[in-house]
Amino acid sequence: MAHGLRQPLTKHRPLLERDQELRALDAALSGLHDTVDGVARVPQGGLLAFTGEAGLGKTTLLSVARARATELGFTVASGRGGEKEQGLAFRVVRQVMQPALAGMSEPERRGFLDSWYDIVGAALGLKATDAARTPDPTGVRDGLDWVMTRLTLRNAPLVLLLDDLHWADAESLDWLASFAPRVADLPLLMVVAYRPDDLPPDATSFRTLVERNEERPHALWPLGKSGVARIVRNEVGEAAEDEFCDECWSVTGGSPFETVELAIRLRERQLRGTRDELHVVGDVAAALKGPGLIERLHRLGPSTVRFAWAAAVLGGSFSAELAAGIAVVGSEEAAEAARKLRDSRILADGDGPGHSMEFVHPSIATTIYRDIPPGLRVGMHNAAADAAQAAGFGPTAAARHLLEVPCDGRPEAVSVLRAAAREYLRAGAPEAARRVLTRALREPPPAEDRAALLHELAGSTFLIEPTATVCHLQEALTQPDIDPDLRASIVYRLAQALAHTDRLTEAAAVAADEARRAPNARIKLRMQADHFVWSAFRADEPDSSARSRRLARLADKLPRRGLEERYILGLRAWDALVRGEPRQTALDHAEEALNGGMSWTDENRGFEVPVAVALLFMYCDQPWRAEELFSSGMAECEHKGWRGSHLAQGQTLSGYIRYRRGCLAEAEELVRAGLRTAERVEGAVPAQWFAIGIMIQILLARGRTADARRLADAYHYGDVVPNAVIFPDPRTVYAELLLAEERYSEAARLLSAVGDWLESRHWHNPAWCPWQLNLASALAHSAPDRAVRHAQDAVKRARDFGAASAIGHALHIEAEVTGGPAALELHAEAVEHLERSPASYELALALVGHGAALSREGQVQEAAHRLYQGLECAVHCGAEALAARARQELSAAGLRPLPLRYAQTDTLTAQERQTAELTVQGRQEAVIAKELRLTEQGVRQLLSSVYRKIGTDAAGLARALKTFPHPRT
Numbered sequence: 001m002a003h004g005l006r007q008p009l010t011k012h013r014p015l016l017e018r019d020q021e022l023r024a025l026d027a028a029l030s031g032l033h034d035t036v037d038g039v040a041r042v043p044q045g046g047l048l049a050f051t052g053e054a055g056l057g058k059t060t061l062l063s064v065a066r067a068r069a070t071e072l073g074f075t076v077a078s079g080r081g082g083e084k085e086q087g088l089a090f091r092v093v094r095q096v097m098q099p100a101l102a103g104m105s106e107p108e109r110r111g112f113l114d115s116w117y118d119i120v121g122a123a124l125g126l127k128a129t130d131a132a133r134t135p136d137p138t139g140v141r142d143g144l145d146w147v148m149t150r151l152t153l154r155n156a157p158l159v160l161l162l163d164d165l166h167w168a169d170a171e172s173l174d175w176l177a178s179f180a181p182r183v184a185d186l187p188l189l190m191v192v193a194y195r196p197d198d199l200p201p202d203a204t205s206f207r208t209l210v211e212r213n214e215e216r217p218h219a220l221w222p223l224g225k226s227g228v229a230r231i232v233r234n235e236v237g238e239a240a241e242d243e244f245c246d247e248c249w250s251v252t253g254g255s256p257f258e259t260v261e262l263a264i265r266l267r268e269r270q271l272r273g274t275r276d277e278l279h280v281v282g283d284v285a286a287a288l289k290g291p292g293l294i295e296r297l298h299r300l301g302p303s304t305v306r307f308a309w310a311a312a313v314l315g316g317s318f319s320a321e322l323a324a325g326i327a328v329v330g331s332e333e334a335a336e337a338a339r340k341l342r343d344s345r346i347l348a349d350g351d352g353p354g355h356s357m358e359f360v361h362p363s364i365a366t367t368i369y370r371d372i373p374p375g376l377r378v379g380m381h382n383a384a385a386d387a388a389q390a391a392g393f394g395p396t397a398a399a400r401h402l403l404e405v406p407c408d409g410r411p412e413a414v415s416v417l418r419a420a421a422r423e424y425l426r427a428g429a430p431e432a433a434r435r436v437l438t439r440a441l442r443e444p445p446p447a448e449d450r451a452a453l454l455h456e457l458a459g460s461t462f463l464i465e466p467t468a469t470v471c472h473l474q475e476a477l478t479q480p481d482i483d484p485d486l487r488a489s490i491v492y493r494l495a496q497a498l499a500h501t502d503r504l505t506e507a508a509a510v511a512a513d514e515a516r517r518a519p520n521a522r523i524k525l526r527m528q529a530d531h532f533v534w535s536a537f538r539a540d541e542p543d544s545s546a547r548s549r550r551l552a553r554l555a556d557k558l559p560r561r562g563l564e565e566r567y568i569l570g571l572r573a574w575d576a577l578v579r580g581e582p583r584q585t586a587l588d589h590a591e592e593a594l595n596g597g598m599s600w601t602d603e604n605r606g607f608e609v610p611v612a613v614a615l616l617f618m619y620c621d622q623p624w625r626a627e628e629l630f631s632s633g634m635a636e637c638e639h640k641g642w643r644g645s646h647l648a649q650g651q652t653l654s655g656y657i658r659y660r661r662g663c664l665a666e667a668e669e670l671v672r673a674g675l676r677t678a679e680r681v682e683g684a685v686p687a688q689w690f691a692i693g694i695m696i697q698i699l700l701a702r703g704r705t706a707d708a709r710r711l712a713d714a715y716h717y718g719d720v721v722p723n724a725v726i727f728p729d730p731r732t733v734y735a736e737l738l739l740a741e742e743r744y745s746e747a748a749r750l751l752s753a754v755g756d757w758l759e760s761r762h763w764h765n766p767a768w769c770p771w772q773l774n775l776a777s778a779l780a781h782s783a784p785d786r787a788v789r790h791a792q793d794a795v796k797r798a799r800d801f802g803a804a805s806a807i808g809h810a811l812h813i814e815a816e817v818t819g820g821p822a823a824l825e826l827h828a829e830a831v832e833h834l835e836r837s838p839a840s841y842e843l844a845l846a847l848v849g850h851g852a853a854l855s856r857e858g859q860v861q862e863a864a865h866r867l868y869q870g871l872e873c874a875v876h877c878g879a880e881a882l883a884a885r886a887r888q889e890l891s892a893a894g895l896r897p898l899p900l901r902y903a904q905t906d907t908l909t910a911q912e913r914q915t916a917e918l919t920v921q922g923r924q925e926a927v928i929a930k931e932l933r934l935t936e937q938g939v940r941q942l943l944s945s946v947y948r949k950i951g952t953d954a955a956g957l958a959r960a961l962k963t964f965p966h967p968r969t
Contacts, residue, residue, distance in 0.1 A: 015064060016227040016256075018057065021218050024048060025065055028189050028215075032074060032157035043157055043187035047180050049210045050193045052220030054363050055257035058193035061220075062161045065191050075155035081167030083362060084315030084369070086200075087400055089429035090123045092172035093144060096160065097124055100151050112150065116143040119641035122427035123171075133426065134603075135641020136463060137174070138681055140428030142643050145179050149186065156187035164362065165206070166198035171429050177205035178680070222254025231256075232273065235263035240273025247278050251285040257361060261288050261345065289363065293346075294371050300340045303329045307337035308346065312369035313380045313401075317350035317358045322391065326383045378405045385416070395419035399436045407442045414445045414453070421456060428641065433460035451479035455490050462497060463644070464682060469497040488514070488523045489604050492530055496606055499534050500686070502723045507534040508541075525564040528554065532571045533608055537725045544761035548575050555589065561596060567609050569593040574612040580765035583620045583802045587955075590616050600633035601640045607633070611653065615727075617956075618657050619767045621803045621837050624951035624960045630654050648678035648687040656694045656728075660805075661951055662840025664702050664878035671695045689726045692717050693733040701841055703881020705740045712737060729754060729769050739777055748778040766794045767806035773813040780817040787817040804953055805842055808834030812846040815853065827853050831866070835944035838951045841882075843944075844873035848886045855893045864895050871897055906949050910967045915942040916950075920958045 015022065031044035050058045062078075069076050079095030101109055101124065109126070110117055119135045120143035121128040135143070152158045165173065176192075183190050192210065196217075199207055210217050223231075229245035248266075252258040265284045271277050286292035298305055310327035311318055324334035338357060341347035346364055350356035359365040372380065385401035388394075399420035402413055417440035424433035437457040445453050454476035461468040473494035476482075482490070491514040498507035508531055515527035535547050555572035558565045573589035590613050598610040614629035634650040637643070655670030671694050678687035692715050699708035712718055718734035731754045738747035754771045758764070766773060772794040779787040791814035798806040808830045815826035827850035834843040847870030854863035871886035887897050908916065911932065918928045929936045947953055952960040 015057070015060060016230055017223050018061065018220075021050060021061055021220070022064070024215065024218060025061070025068065025191070028191070029065075029068060029072060029074070029159070032072075032159070032187055032189055034157075034187070045183040045186045045188040046190070046215070047183060047210065047213050048189065048191045048215065049213065049217035050191070050220060051196045051217045053195055053197070055255040055361070056220040056222065057256040058220060059163055060256070062163050062191060062193055065159065065161055069159040069189075074157045074159050076159050076161065077151075077155075078161040078163070079172075080163035081165050081169070081172075081194075082316040083167045083366060084313075085400070086167055086169050087403060087432065087435060088396060089169055089171040089424055089427055089432040090125075090175075092162065092165075092168045093123065093175055094125050096162075097144075097147060097151065100155065101126070113147065115639070116146055119143045119428075120147055122423060123429070128426060131426065133640055135426075135428045136644040136646075136681075137171075137428045137430065138644035138647070138677070139638075139641030141175050141178050143641065144175050145182065148179060149182070152186050152188045158188045160188060160190045162190065162192045165192050165194035166196075166200075167362075170200065170202060170431060171427075173200075173203050173206045177209045180209050223249075223256055223259065224254065225249045227256075228252065228254060228259050231259045232263045232266070235267040236271055236273045241275055243275050244273040244278060244281070247281045248285075251282055258285070258288055264345070290367060293364065293367050296344065297346065297368065297371075300337075300344065303327070303333045304337040304340050307334060308341055308368050309372045309376070310380060310384075311341075311347065311357065311359070312365050312372065313377065313384055315365065317356045319391075320355050320357050322384075322387055323357075325387055326380050381405050389416070394423065396423050396432075399439075403436065403439055407439075407444070409443055411446055414440045414443050414449070417443070418453065418456065421460060425460060430460045430463050434464070447479075448481070451476045451482045451490070452486060454479070455486065455493070458490075458493060458497070462493070462500075466497045466500045470494060470501065470503075473497065484519050484523060488518075488526060491527065492604050492606075495530050495534055499537070499724070504534050504538040504723055505540065508538060522562075522564060525568065529564055529567040529571065529609075532568070533606075536571065536575065537608070539721070539723050539725055539757075541761065544763070548579060548762070551575055561592065563596070563605075566593045566596055566598060567605065570598065570609045570613040573616055574609075577616050577619055578763045578765055578768050580763070580768075580797050580801050582800065586616055587620055587622075594629075600636045600646070601642060607637075607646065607649075611649065615653060615657075618660055619765070619803065619806075621805050621839075621953040622951070622956035622960070623657050623661050623838055624964075625956060626657050627654065627951065628963075630657065643677070644681040645678065645687050648674045648681060649690065650674075651677060652687060652691040652694060655698070656690075659694060659698050659701070659841075661838055662842070662844065662873075662877040662879075662948070664698055664841065668695070668698045668702070668878075671698060686722075686724065686726070688715065689722060689730065693726065693728050693730050696733050696737055697728060700736055700740050701877075701879055701882075703879065703884070705737070708737055709741070727768070729771070732769055732771050732774060735771075735774055735778070739774060744778045744781055748775060748782075751775040751778060764797050765801050765806075766798050766810055767801055767803050770794070770809065770813075772797075773810060776813055776817050784817065788814065791817050803837070804833045805837035805839035808832075808837060808839070808846060809842045812842070812849055816849060821857055823853055824850075824857065835940060836947065837953055838947050840873060840948045841877045841879055843948070844870050844877055844879060844882055846870075847873060848882060848889065851886070852889045855889060860893050860895070863893055864890065867893075867895070868897070907965065908946060908949055908967050912942050912946050912949070913967055915939060916946045916957060916961055919943060919954065920961055 025048065028046050028048045031046060034040060034043050050061050052058055066076050066078070077096050077099070079092040081092055085091050104112060113120065118128045118130045118133050119139055123140050123144065180190060225246055228249040229242070232245050232248050233240045248259065248262055252262055262285050269280070269284065271280060287296045297308055306327040307323055307329055310323040313326065314323055320334060320338055324331060329337065338347065345360055347357050348360050350358035381401040381404040385398040388397040388401065395416050398416050402417060417436045421433040421437045424436070434457065437453065437460055441453055441457060444450070454472045458469040458472035458476070461472065473490050476490050491510060495507040495510045498504070498510065511527050511530035511534060515524050515531055518524035518527055532547065532551050535541055541547065551572055555568055558568060569589050570593035573586045573593060576586040576589060593613050598613065600607040600610050610633060614626050614633065617623065617625035617629070630650060630653065634647065637646040637650065651670050652674030655667045655674060658667035658670060671691050675688065675691040675695065678691055692711060696708045696712060696717065699711065712734065717730065721731060731750055735747040735750045738750065751771050751774050755775065758769060758771060763769070772790045776787040776791040776794070779790065791810065795807070795810040795814055798810040811826050811830035811833065815823040815830060818826060827846065830846045831843070831850055834846050847866050851863045851866030851870055854866060867886050867890050871883055874883040874886055890897050915928060915932065918931065925936045925939045929939045950960050950964050
């Protein structure tokens with residue numbers, strides 16, 4: 001597993017004035033040992049960086065690292081950047097990983113890469129079996145992390161040597177920056193070398209990584225006079241005079257590379273290093289670089305010059321045969337040219353396959369490339385593009401050269417560039433795809449291909465610069481005679497890009513305009529669905545009711561159940577939910593929408609509607625169904641390699657479902673994972689909004705108000721209101737934080753504004769947004785009568801909707817703001833409803849609230865029962881503050897908390913399973929009680945546990961029970 005580094009000219013010479021760097025290298029290598037003095041230990045990986053200008057010996061240090069690692073029996077892998085290859089996405093990654101993968105048979109390689117094969121295959125230069133799969137950059141980076149980790153463990157200990165990273169491609173640098181923090185936990189030492197001043201401006205992640213590493217980069221400095229003198233005397237003899245050596249130091253500036261080259265030239269001229277020979281030193285040194293190097297090259301003959309020029313055009317480790325073809329020299333001339341260039345220490349044997357060659361130092365390649373006459377350079381790049389295609393190197397190798405030639409209106413060039421873009425997109429490299437497509441657009445393409453090319457260019461920019469996507473697609477729509485299906489795809493992507501840049505009004509308008517001009521019914525329906533999507537998620541929609549009426553009429557008269565119709569039905573289901581229509585209406589439409597499937601990865605439809613339909617089941621007290629849909633949808637995204645904003649949203653909303661079920665610790669873990677994923681992805685701001693709001697709710701439920709405040713302040717949550725509909729509603733969440741901080745008047749003002757907004761849209765469902773209930777809590781201290789009226793209205797709306805959790809929560813708040821003996825019946829009814837729901841945390845709140853109310857009214861025994869139940873439920877939910885409150889209430893009533901009766905588990909007991917099955921069969925509680933020899937209250941308690949463990953209410957129990965595991969016997 002080795003990709004050779006450029007061979008240093010000092011490989012047989014001791015390194016001078018590099019003792020500190022060598023000690024650091026030895027220390028880092030020693031950390032990879034799994035034993036010390038016979039005692040086993042865990043190998044310690046790390047990152048070691050050497051920096052400095054050209055010629056200061058970075059490559060030599062890496063070669064020493066290779067030699068010492070090999071002596072220790074470690075595996076070595078390597079790669080390096082190339083000045084002319086920076087545009088080739090994942091080039092350095094391929095150098096690192098391809099040799100190990102190439103040593104495997106195809107079945108072995110597929111088995112090794114497993115499910116990641118088609119996600120990382122294109123990035124690694126492998127032939128993907130699923131050419132349509134286009135993973136996102138985050139998915140590819142995750143896959144490469146997995147592959148590198150496996151290669152490390154398979155070949156441990158592993159030393160990874162990476163040279164000239166200032167010339168590495170952006171995709172490889174991004175991957176290195178994300179993977180490098182893991183090496184501390186792996187038997188992997190990563191040694192990197194680069195010129196800090198030549199790192200590209202956008203390599204901030206890599207620069208930050210190495211500069212903030214535990215061991216700072218080792219900056220190399222020029223050699224002193226004594227070091228230069230030692231090199232000179234090694235070549236020309238120990239008799240070389242000090243003044244002669246000082247002159248060598250002066251003309252080379254202490255550069256180890258130039259000093260060695262100079263010393264060799266001086267030896268070849270049989271100089272002895274005397275004062276009389278001082279005048280020769282400058283002349284010899286001048287021939288090592290710049291004009292002197294070019295003059296020396298031209299003395300080697302025209303064929304040799306053309307061969308060297310072709311080599312400079314190819315760059316990196318190149319095929320001598322390919323260079324000969326580009327230089328238009330015969331095989332004998334090429335062999336002679338290669339010999340002369342080797343003898344002149346311009347070229348050396350390369351590390352690539354076959355008889356490859358490379359420049360002795362990158363600075364030589366740069367100087368020779370700049371010497372090529374501009375017209376000839378263009379011709380050579382054109383020839384190189386053709387040669388790369390003919391040699392089977394693929395469109396990306398050819399495209400690299402086409403980027404260097406002027407635009408000439410050649411359709412074949414456009415075709416190659418578009419093919420290269422498709423390959424880059426399959427590799428998860430949208431920036432590289434944008435680069436070649438932008439060049440293809442300037443070629444320009446044939447008029448009939450321009451709209452399609454603009455569409456492809458827009459696709460490449462969507463994840464990295466959606467504002468550019470909008471411009472490209474708007475231009476595409478101005479092209480004549482666009483294919484109807486292509487036009488529909490352009491319009492959808494335009495609306496999506498507008499929505500992602502917080503321009504939902506324009507997104508909805510674009511879809512509506514296209515629906516009016518659609519040439520056929522299918523496209524018209526699809527555009528209508530897109531219009532309804534972006535309108536529904538507009539926070540400033542002017543007439544939601546009119547849109548809801550149009551949507552309802554359209555859904556009712558759909559003649560069939562194709563994909564477009566199912567999306568309309570999914571939107572109708574969501575609209576019914578937020579408006580507070582009977583939940584069965586919403587559920588029926590949702591099930592119709594899902595009958596036939598809804599893909600989460602359809603690039604022409606997005607995943608907004610499938611996600612909304614899945615969440616609908618959570619609000620309707622069937623969170624198990626929501627979790628089932630999220631599990632399959634996220635698996636679909638991960639299979640396609642979409643592990644950026646899609647995964648962030650999926651993790652976050654999965655956490656929201658667990659929160660609504662009362663599994664607070666799991667919910668917090670999932671949402672934190674979602675937030676971490678979102679922060680890795682450029683432009684994932686909507687996912688962050690979801691994650692932060694849900695996390696604040698979880699922290700408040702767990703009693704960690706200060707943590708919630710810190711999170712809100714860190715992200716300026718509450719300061720900015722997005723133009724998109726976010727759930728949970730950000731202002732309502734922020735008001736909950738204010739309530740927890742006892743800032744009641746501020747919360748009331750904010751919630752009143754939320755209420756005005758939702759009322760104007762006729763969105764009345766307290767299960768979706770409990771603004772009225774929170775407002776009631778905020779007003780309870782200052783305006784108790786208003787508080788009760790708001791709570792009562794919310795109870796009515798919850799009953800209209802019909803979900804037991806919504807009714808129970810609303811009744812609990814009404815009881816809290818009502819107070820006194822009159823509240824006891826409300827408390828009892830709240831508990832009764834919540835026991836028939838999967839909402840564990842809300843049940844715990846209601847139980848503790850009921851117990852506290854009973855205690856205040858002197859009903860101690862009844863209070864004890866409720867408080868014990870509430871304490872147990874709160875502990876199982878992870879609601880620490882609520883559990884503490886239950887203990888305080890018990891203590892205040894003169895009671896001691898009892899030990900928990902059972903450990904929390906999601907597995908049904910045999911008795912719970914039997915009760916659930918009898919309920920599904922239609923048996924009444926009294927019949928079940930008699931058959932199981934229980935009280936009816938005992939049956940209700942068993943069923944309550946069943947609903948919470950499975951995650952459903954009675955209506956969804958039969959379907960959920962079919963797939964829920966049986967208790968162990």
